[in-house]
Amino acid sequence: MKTADKAMKTIFTIFLLLSVFTIDAQNQITGKATTHKGEPLPGVNIFIENTYDGASSDANGNFSFTTSEKGTQTLKATFIGFKPWQKEISIPVKDSVIIEMEESVNTLDAVTITAGSFAAADESRASIMKPLDIYTTPSANGDVMAAMRTMPGTQTAADDGRLMVRGGDVYETKTYIDGLIAAEPYYSKTPDIATRGRFAPSLFSGVMFSSGGYSAEYGQALSSVLVLNSNDLAAEDVTGVSLMSIGAEASTTQRMKNSSLSLTGGYTNLSLYDKLFESTVDWEKPVESVNGTAVYRYKTKDNGLLKGYITTDYGNLSYFAPTDDPAAPMLISNKGATTYSNLSYRDCFSEKACYKIGVSSTAQNNKLGFGDNSLDTRERNVEGRFTTTHIVSDGVIINWGVSETYNNYDEDYSESTGFQHNSAFTDYLTGAFVESEIKFTKNLAIRPGLRTEYTTVLNRWNMSPRFAVALKTGKEAQLSAAWGLYYQNPQPEYLKISTDLDFEKATHYILSYQYGDASARLFRAEAYYKTYSDLVTWQAGPYNQPTNLENDGSGYSGGFDIFWRDLKSIKGFDYWVTYSFVDTKRRYSYFPVEATPGFISDHTFSAVGKYWLAKISTQVGMSFTAASGRPYNDPQSAVFMDKKTKPYTDLSLNFSHVFYLGNQYSVLYCSVNNVLGNDNVLSYRPSGISEAQGDYTLVPVKRDIKRFVFVGLFLNF
Amino acid sequence: MKTITTTTTFLFLTLLFSFPVYAADYETTMKTNLQKLGEAKTLADFNALASQFERIANAEKDKWQPGYYTVLCYLNAVTQLQLSEDEKTAQLDKAQPIMDNLRKNFKNESEVFALQGFLYEMRIMGMASAMKYSSLATEVLEEAEKMNPANPRVYYLQGMNVFHTPKAFGGGKEKAKPLFEKAAALFENTKPATALDPTWGAEYNKKMVEQCNTANE
Numbered sequence: 001m002k003t004a005d006k007a008m009k010t011i012f013t014i015f016l017l018l019s020v021f022t023i024d025a026q027n028q029i030t031g032k033a034t035t036h037k038g039e040p041l042p043g044v045n046i047f048i049e050n051t052y053d054g055a056s057s058d059a060n061g062n063f064s065f066t067t068s069e070k071g072t073q074t075l076k077a078t079f080i081g082f083k084p085w086q087k088e089i090s091i092p093v094k095d096s097v098i099i100e101m102e103e104s105v106n107t108l109d110a111v112t113i114t115a116g117s118f119a120a121a122d123e124s125r126a127s128i129m130k131p132l133d134i135y136t137t138p139s140a141n142g143d144v145m146a147a148m149r150t151m152p153g154t155q156t157a158a159d160d161g162r163l164m165v166r167g168g169d170v171y172e173t174k175t176y177i178d179g180l181i182a183a184e185p186y187y188s189k190t191p192d193i194a195t196r197g198r199f200a201p202s203l204f205s206g207v208m209f210s211s212g213g214y215s216a217e218y219g220q221a222l223s224s225v226l227v228l229n230s231n232d233l234a235a236e237d238v239t240g241v242s243l244m245s246i247g248a249e250a251s252t253t254q255r256m257k258n259s260s261l262s263l264t265g266g267y268t269n270l271s272l273y274d275k276l277f278e279s280t281v282d283w284e285k286p287v288e289s290v291n292g293t294a295v296y297r298y299k300t301k302d303n304g305l306l307k308g309y310i311t312t313d314y315g316n317l318s319y320f321a322p323t324d325d326p327a328a329p330m331l332i333s334n335k336g337a338t339t340y341s342n343l344s345y346r347d348c349f350s351e352k353a354c355y356k357i358g359v360s361s362t363a364q365n366n367k368l369g370f371g372d373n374s375l376d377t378r379e380r381n382v383e384g385r386f387t388t389t390h391i392v393s394d395g396v397i398i399n400w401g402v403s404e405t406y407n408n409y410d411e412d413y414s415e416s417t418g419f420q421h422n423s424a425f426t427d428y429l430t431g432a433f434v435e436s437e438i439k440f441t442k443n444l445a446i447r448p449g450l451r452t453e454y455t456t457v458l459n460r461w462n463m464s465p466r467f468a469v470a471l472k473t474g475k476e477a478q479l480s481a482a483w484g485l486y487y488q489n490p491q492p493e494y495l496k497i498s499t500d501l502d503f504e505k506a507t508h509y510i511l512s513y514q515y516g517d518a519s520a521r522l523f524r525a526e527a528y529y530k531t532y533s534d535l536v537t538w539q540a541g542p543y544n545q546p547t548n549l550e551n552d553g554s555g556y557s558g559g560f561d562i563f564w565r566d567l568k569s570i571k572g573f574d575y576w577v578t579y580s581f582v583d584t585k586r587r588y589s590y591f592p593v594e595a596t597p598g599f600i601s602d603h604t605f606s607a608v609g610k611y612w613l614a615k616i617s618t619q620v621g622m623s624f625t626a627a628s629g630r631p632y633n634d635p636q637s638a639v640f641m642d643k644k645t646k647p648y649t650d651l652s653l654n655f656s657h658v659f660y661l662g663n664q665y666s667v668l669y670c671s672v673n674n675v676l677g678n679d680n681v682l683s684y685r686p687s688g689i690s691e692a693q694g695d696y697t698l699v700p701v702k703r704d705i706k707r708f709v710f711v712g713l714f715l716n717f
Numbered sequence: 718m719k720t721i722t723t724t725t726t727f728l729f730l731t732l733l734f735s736f737p738v739y740a741a742d743y744e745t746t747m748k749t750n751l752q753k754l755g756e757a758k759t760l761a762d763f764n765a766l767a768s769q770f771e772r773i774a775n776a777e778k779d780k781w782q783p784g785y786y787t788v789l790c791y792l793n794a795v796t797q798l799q800l801s802e803d804e805k806t807a808q809l810d811k812a813q814p815i816m817d818n819l820r821k822n823f824k825n826e827s828e829v830f831a832l833q834g835f836l837y838e839m840r841i842m843g844m845a846s847a848m849k850y851s852s853l854a855t856e857v858l859e860e861a862e863k864m865n866p867a868n869p870r871v872y873y874l875q876g877m878n879v880f881h882t883p884k885a886f887g888g889g890k891e892k893a894k895p896l897f898e899k900a901a902a903l904f905e906n907t908k909p910a911t912a913l914d915p916t917w918g919a920e921y922n923k924k925m926v927e928q929c930n931t932a933n934e
Contacts, residue, residue, distance in 0.1 A: 043768075045768040045772065235855070235856060617884070658886065660887060664887065665886050665887055
């Protein structure tokens with residue numbers, strides 16, 4: 001009995017042990033993983049929740065594994081690019097399990113809305129221009145705006161230096177820094193002399209340039225927006241000294257644990273330059289300017305980021321401009337100080353909702369002299385903005401935001417005759433937008449948006465719907481289309497005279513095809529059509545002041561752009577080629593009839609190439625631009641704006657040699673613009689600068705320096 | 718009575734044993750899979766193993782090692798196999814979300830941040846990507862160094878980053894050599910905290926030291 005009992009016990013124990021270790025472990029689960037179309041999916045990870053039991057599907061999508069689990073369990077399946085799958089199962093499972101995986105719309109290769117810009121899913125890919133691209137483009141001379149003029153849809157207009165996009169005038173492009181307006185992105189423009197952008201490219205990690213059809217987040221721009229995204233925390237301490245043929249600059253950056261601070265000071269003086277090189281401009285006082293910049297970044301514990309940026313500059317120049325009397329040129333002078341600041345903070349409420357809040361301000365005091373007359377302007381611009389992004393569900397994002405912009409413009413005009421005139425206006429502009437990005441599938445996305453604005457100076461409000469759609473047609477190919485209404489307040493030069501005006505208005509239609517990847521090879525072709533209405537028109541009255549201001553103008557602009565960039569085919573060689581065609585006419589400003597404006601070249605071609613010679617650590621670059629002739633008005637002709645200048649060409653070369661000093665790299669840089677020394681006439685202007693009409697002779701406008709040579713030594717320690 | 722007691726004891730013991738068995742199961746499963754990682758030959762091998770580690774990671778949410786090896790499987794496929802650029806990118810894209818999770822949940826684990834540095838370094842496939850990912854790697858490896866200054870892989874990976882950076886941009890053999898040497902010393906003298914902690918890198922580091930010592934070509 002006892003023996004039997006013992007035997008029983010032993011058997012019982014063995015049974016127990018077996019039940020734990022072996023018998024239970026032998027349930028098999030088999031099945032197949034497929035797409036919702038039934039195509040087999042290899043590599044899917046299938047497993048029972050909270051256990052190690054599972055398998056990967058094979059090349060035919062089949063899987064099989066054993067498990068020791070019993071009863072009701074959760075079977076899960078995951079695969080990159082697909083939504084996680086799960087189902088309750090009861091083990092043992094008799095039938096084979098069919099797992100139908102649904103494609104996720106938020107994969108890295110999912111469609112992105114690109115009409116009008118080069119945007120892509122990954123923020124770094126969205127930037128077609130990086131600081132290094134700007135610095136190494138020979139025709140740019142370190143100017144963001146000049147580098148952007150090698151992008152499709154822009155006008156060459158070498159006598160201006162500002163961005164003019166797809167038939168649009170200068171004022172139709174707005175510049176944003178970290179989502180906040182930069183009201184004066186250029187140094188003050190004086191007649192005949194090209195200006196340049198105010199912001200140093202090194203401050204930015206990327207540049208997003210939209211030549212139309214842009215998001216409802218941006219308003220008050222009829223043609224285009226340029227969005228500059230500033231750097232986050234500086235990586236390390238560095239001190240730099242730059243010696244250039246036109247001045248000098250010093251900078252220092254301190255990296256603390258959670259913050260960084262950079263200070264830069266610069267001085268520019270072109271007088272030495274003016275003595276060495278012959279200038280077409282008869283300088284009295286060549287450009288002299290000082291500037292200072294401070295950049296502060298602070299990162300909070302939970303990845304919030306505070307960005308502060310302030311830059312201030314003072315400039316002074318004067319020169320004699322030709323008039324109809326060769327013996328009596330007119331002295332033009334400009335003195336001005338500008339301070340721009342931008343303070344922003346971004347953080348997240350949760351993993352699915354983030355916000356950005358910021359304020360930017362511009363203060364500019366400028367004194368422009370024409371002969372004995374002078375124009376003193378004081379401009380103040382302050383903008384506050386709050387925007388949020390919510391991820392509502394897989395593939396649905398809602399952005400919304402509000403902004404308030406204060407604009408104050410005050411000018412004093414005085415003549416040697418004693419005539420004085422003050423004009424001023426103040427505006428509060430309130431803007432709000434809501435926009436959703438909806439991905440129906442990995443291959444189809446839409447972006448409907450609505451923006452509304454109210455402006456006190458006009459006492460009017462507007463409502464601008466926007467819509468964009470993108471369809472992926474291949475692995476790296478997609479079609480996009482965009483449509484939208486765009487409103488803009490009349491320019492300060494008009495508002496100071498009359499506030500009985502309305503918004504100017506443009507409607508964009510864009511169709512775009514893109515193939516490739518911006519980090520390797522990218523092809524983009526885009527066709528567009530824009531209509532303009534309610535453009536401000538005027539006639540010259542006494543003292544050449546505009547009178548009869550009305551929103552009576554209209555026009556159109558249509559054309560296409562082609563862009564090709566290749567960083568990949570030849571090692572170390574990066575080049576891009578653009579061609580833009582534009583057909584545009586408008587009646588605006590003082591135009592008596594509809595005509596093509598003087599800054600338009602119908603055909604523009606530009607090519608930029610850079611080659612890195614690794615052995616000697618040197619990069620050589622070339623940029624070439626050709627543009628067809630621009631219209632100008634000959635008062636002797638019966639037809640308005642019927643004459644055209646000769647075509648324009650420019651070949652610029654540069655080289656940058658990188659070498660090593662202490663712990664940092666330094667650069668020796670040299671660039672030559674217009675190497676061939678073409679004596680291009682850019683346009684003709686009436687001899688009386690402040691006159692727009694009347695009987696006068698024409699003065700050819702040429703670039704100020706025929707062959708601009710720039711040499712710089714940028715040392716970092 | 719005695720019989721019942723004995724039986725109960727047995728039953729109790731069996732139940733008791735089944736728990737350590739589970740814990741031991743973690744170690745043995747991990748060890749088996751780690752051994753398999755050393756023997757993986759094809760892309761399918763590496764990816765199937767990554768899936769296995771990922772399953773363990775899903776069940777053992779308080780441990781960083783399973784997720785770490787999931788990423789390492791994807792990365793080892795890139796370093797050990799002849800893959801096309803697209804295949805490489807696909808591997809790294811699979812690894813990054815797992816890496817993101819690890820970084821979020823194990824904010825102070827030096828090995829995790831070092832591995833992110835390794836991942837960034839693998840993204841370097843041309844000049845443009847070099848500028849971006851080299852600096853990202855530098856930053857994250859610095860964090861890893863702060864978390865554990867005795868982690869040999871941090872210096873090995875810093876060395877790799879410097880070694881492959883052109884001289885003109887502050888890289889090159891001479892600059893990389895002290896880093897590899899520091900890593901070598903630490904590889905010699907540091908014992909992993911647990912049997913499942915990473916140990917890789919010593920051999921390749923040795924090769925790199927040798928490469929730095931050979932005369933300039």
